Amino acid sequence: FPIATGSATLTASMGTRQDSGGDECPFCLIAAGRTDTEVLLSDDELLCFCDVKPGVAHHYLVVTAMHIDSCKALRREHVALVERMVAMGRSVLEKNKVNMNDVRMGFHLPPFTSVPHLHLHALSPASTMCVKSQLRYGPRSHWFITVSDVFHFMHGS
Template sequence: MAASEGAETEKVSEAQNSVIRNDGYEKKCIFCKIVNKEMDTELLHCDEEISCFRDIKPGAPHHYLVVPTRHVGNCKSLTKEHVPLVEKMVEVGKTMLQKNNITDLDDVRFGFHWPPFCSVTHLHLHVLAPASQMGLMSRLFYRLNSYWFITADQLIQRLNSLSETS
């Protein structure tokens, strides 16, 4: 019985991996490789919808990237149907901050780089905290109300307004 249970577990694991690989895996995408554990990057959170890991060039003491587990293009490729996904990305980001004892959610920054100002085309939410401890370059790079960085709330508003005019 123990051998068959092990074989069943292995089959389930293979099936889960194949779902990710066959549905929404972009083989040249660095974030897809990270989510599929092809890179030596620690996943802080990973489920069927959302994954999270640390940014390799942190702009704040806590800088996480929250990504869809399956490949989704950049902000410009999103539609109203993606609003729940973006909202869940924000929730995972908040959970990561809480797990790391960041409780002042007024001193955080949640946002996306607006194309063409994103280096990876896999949708990714930057979660930075405390924002008050960001250096000069990070304050510029993740600047609010700029044409290269959009907050999660602004993106959700934009997506919702697209559906109203369609």
């Protein structure tokens, strides 16, 4: 998982809506309020909603309001952004009274992203994932990287 290095700013290095065709990015459309998706929680930078193809009973996505292509664009200076994404995911899970000891959070790795827009998967109960979900959201999957691994790589970049 090579994290990008450098000191470019969020908008310059990660792709804006204009750079990435945001008019067609489904998550940019949700962030702009142009869909009927129910937003469960939001602030100026992030929003959270249910995954349309849940891997477990509680499967939420936390996305950035600004278009960012994927977790591979993250740098050390974006640790606080990812921390806020995790906090929002935890908040929605806690509001739904899930067992917080049975949670998995992470990102899909390109080219295995269904939507090329940074989004954190917050899933619970992780212990009930079927084989297909384990392949897609498992900690040993080639498709998925856990939040702790993302932080490890970000701190090293």
